[in-house]
Amino acid sequence: MTAAITNTPRPAGSPRRRLSAYLRRTPRLRLGILLSAPLAWLGVAYLGALAALFVTAFWSTDVFTGRVVVSWSLDNFATLARDAVYRTITVRTVGVAVIVTLVDAVIAFPMAFAMAKFTSRRTQRLLVIAVMTPLWASYLVKAYAWRSMLSGNGVLHWLLVPVGLDGPGYGLPATVITLSYLWLPYMILPIYAGLDRLPDSLLDASGDLGARSVRTFLSVVLPLALPAVIAGSIFTFSLSLGDYIAVKIVGGTSQLLGNVVYDNIGAANNLPFAATVATVPVVIMLLYLAAARRTGAVDTL
């Protein structure tokens, strides 16, 4: 480093020039300056809010006045752990999130694979846009569209009755269908990006060495695309975990964690307990991210 500096042919001139030369020599400082604004935003708006949520979870509400009482206790967590209803709802919520993630992975993988490997560049661009288009439409519009499709005289019913089946009606299956539909693009796009980076020559090489398509898929494509699938699953899993609107619209009487939070903020007016329930998906998500990290998926995000 010193050699490079002493060898600099032009000695630093104006202060501005000296400053930029200094920043060039100290990449960490430069990075710090560049990142300070986003870091401040992240710190205050995101981590701050999360901390506030966590702190609130230890407070309680006055039963008579409905006011929040700032007193530290683990009562809320105890209620959450003891009451079977909340355990059932937590398991149900995680179950829905897992199933939605699996359904999305199964639907998205072939689509992304076809997009990345069997279409021309031009078609690829069109398909990427086509996959993203639903994201431009309102969440509510899409959820209500599914509500009408799933209703007793909706399209699904009309399609299934001739083959002797019936639509799923409103309930958890309907919730899974709707959420899978809503989050599908978040699964397709990372997998597509991952497979697009996968050189075609690896597939050729596998075939060249005697592997048929299925073998190539299992031994080469899948292991190399797995981080991308997990990256996509982080989106679908976390989005499903926190959702409470779709289930309200198509879920019939079923409740998920989000609904408990919502009801405690609104009807029950128990903000501290709502905060306690809200920490559950956060903790689950942290565990999931920690597990995903070990597969290297977080690096591909």
Next chain:
Amino acid sequence: MPHQAPDVALGDHPPAASAVPAVRLRGLRKNFGSVTAVDGVDLDIRPGEFFAMLGPSGSGKTTVLRMIAGFEQPTDGTVELGGQDVSRLAPFDRDVNTVFQDYALFPHMNVARNVEYGLRVKGVPRAERRRRAADALRSVRLDDYGRRRPSQLSGGQRQRVALARALVNRPKVLLLDEPLGALDLKLRHEMQSELKQLQRDVDITFVFVTHDQDEALTMSDRIAVFNAGRIEQVGTPQEVYERPATAFVAGFVGTSNLLGGRAAEAVIGMAGLFSIRPEKIRIDGDLARPAGPGETVATGAVTDVVYAGAILRFEVALDAGGRLSVVRQNTDGVPGFTDGRVRLTWRHEHNFPVTGSE
């Protein structure tokens, strides 16, 4: 230049011309949309041969190789391997293996698993798989690298893993697409002789794509020169270099030195287009001396002298029209010719007719 003598033997084991060709291409054609990548190729590659496909970028070499391997379906024509028509077979049903230009090593497997892949797919028992993979790695001098990941290897080492991964399957034909293209010059020369040695040891037909004429000349038993999706000439390195069939070959393999039109008639005494290699021409300032027996003479003026260390290159404008390039060993330094006037002489057999245009 190696192979100066026109009639030396080709190598340790000259391939038998009579045997069924290892690879036979007939009327091979490939269109990508409106682009004709390969435009009617006929070719016989003999068993055990080190065969080079030489040609400029975009001349269709890779496409031909990919059709032999089965990655591309020919638009027209047939591919035969060992006398069997495989045109419609998938890559996994063909007894050939490929060394890819980017090596295409599986990044999620270590070197040993990469090399074993072909055997594992074919269900070879584990013990034999291990042994053969170890042998293959030894043959490319990478015995101790089995546990490394491809990302932990240098370019030359990756290239050798790719080679081992292909050779471990003992294919009848090995296809190599510019396998040395990514290596630096020194490593490239090392790998050239290693590859050649390996080919003699394993006795497998090598089909080698390159756009480096030196590589093709020094390594191969025979060369096919590609141009715009067609083969211009097939022959031994000597034939291709000493007797290029077309103006294109003369220009692509070595330096183009063409005489045509009135210049050819005046100097050589025949109409047509002729090629003369620069090192076959002697240059001196002895303008008055007549031609010796069997010699052709031309006089001209030196327009440029390029000093290239070991050799000197003279650009000469002939009095009869046309230009010739002449190279000379730098034995006595740069000579001074009076007024730049020179006499060029070469033996009759060193100018020969080629087809094409100047």
